[in-house]
Amino acid sequence: MALIVQKYGGTSVGSPERIQAVAERVERWHQQGHDIVVVVSAMSGETNRLLALAKAITDEPDPRELDQMVSTGEQVTIALLAMALQKRGLGAKSMTGAQVAIRTDSAFTKARIEAIDDTAMRAELAKRNVIIVAGFQGIDAQGNITTLGRGGSDTTGVALAAALKADECQIYTDVDGVYTTDPRVVPQARRLDKITFEEMLEMASLGSKVLQIRSVEFAGKYQVPLRVLSSFGEGEGTLITTDSEEAMEQPVISGIAFNRDEAKLTIRGVPDTPGIAYRILGPIGNANIEIDMIVQNISADNTTDFTFTVHRNEFRKALPILENIAKEIGAREVVGDDKIAKVSLVGVGMRSHAGVASQMFGTLAKENINIQMISTSEIKISVVVEEKYMELAVRALHTAFGLDAPSV
Structure with missing residues (x-):
């Protein structure tokens, strides 16, 4: 039988009744002969x-004190779930990140896992006990409790699955899998049976909120098969796995991601001289502002326009920095727009199919949607559009690339 790591998020364990429902699900898997390790978040x-x-x-x-405090949320959940399983007659043991020995660095509130000692867990599994581990936390070399940042329980689950060489890591959440896009925007969105790590990584980085990006990176690095399932219903969910020969037979586009949290900054009349991009972006980076897309226009009259996007929350912070830079380098003006959105097509099939970009641009043109910026990679094409056209763009592209679910 298989070794399964299951992770349940805050909504899945949000009340005593829901914890009992999780216990019932875990019991079913255990009765089938599987070894089970459960990772839980704090109650919602x-x-x-x-x-x-x-x-x-x-x-x-x-x-440090913040980590000491917030780590207690998961401690409550693991104990309650252990009690619920014991009440059902199962051997169950709760363990904090420190008790498992999930070693991290000392970057409090955003620590990274460095090593996991599987000895204690294997000893409990040998007794056929279900192990319930507190997600989102670990311990540093000095014995301090650390936390992994928001969504860190996903990373804990994948890391434990990698350390134990589990057959599968199941992420239980409030959705029943990964969809072609957000069903709240496109009611015809379809649940995907399978998606590659590469595609999921792009979807997560581009705004899909199903999985924390670090957990997908971890799973891809250690080849841990991931499955996204619903805590509130049955089903096969979506399997996230390595790029296989089957991927070539998949649709060209697997999904459409979008992000409203974008803002655009343009510095006009920039002297077109070597090193000017660094002079513009260096101070932005020094202010710890993350830059996403960058476009530099062709030089005319020895000047150029330089445009980049940042997270909308960073817009007000970045604008005065850029205005100061403009004065220093003799640029003409700075303009900004925090009413934009990014829409992205993702699919490994792009590697072997031409014409995806032209079909995307043609679809948006038919809807009279102007493209302000374009960014591409091997399996992704992203465009920036006015925010008010974002949902129309997503729906039109979803239909154009054949992603709509068949009409019933």
Whole structure:
């Protein structure tokens, strides 16, 4: 039988009744003869409640103490789930990140896993016990409790599956799989049976919120088969796995991602001289502002226009920095727009099919949607459009590339 790692998010364990439902599901898997390791998040709302308590004390909580506090949310859940399983007659043992020995660096609130000692877990599995591990946390070399950042329980689940060489890592959430796009925007969106790590990584980085990006990176690196399933219903979910020969037979486009949290900044009349891009982007990077897409126009009259996008939350921070840079380098003006959105096509099939970009641009042209910026990679094409046209663009592209579910 298989060794399965299951991860349940906050909504899945949000009440005693839901914890009992998780216990029932775990019991079914265990009765089939599988070895089970369960990773859980804090009950929904609990982490926010704890953070609010810290904020009530101080506007700038010490990161070490913050980790010490927020890690308790998961500790409550693991104990409750262990009790629920024991009540059903199963051997079950809860373990914190420290008790498992999930070793991390000392970057409090955003630690990275360095090593996992599987000895204690294997000893419990040998007794046919179900192990329930606190997600989102570990311990550094000095014995301090650390946390992995928001969504870190996904990463814990994948990391444990890699350390134990599990047959599958199942991520239970409030959706029943990965869809071609957000069903709230396109009701005809379809659940995908399978998607590659590469595609899922692109979808996650481009705005799909199903999985935390670090967990997908981890799974791809250690070849851990990932499956996204619903906590609230049955089904096969979506398997995320390595690029295979079957991928060549997949549709050209697997999904459409979109992101409203974009803002665009343009510095006009930039002197077209060597090193000018660094002079513009260096101070932006030094301010810890992440840059996404970049476009530089062809030089005319020895000047050029330079445009880039940032997260919308960083727009007000980036604008004055760019205005200062413009004065220093003698640029003409700075303009900004925080009412844009990014729409992206993702699919490994692009590698072997020509004409995807022209079909995308033609589809948007038919809807009179202007493309402001374009970015491409081997398996992705992204465009920036006005935010008000984003949903129309997603729906039109979803239909144009044959992703709509068949009409019933």
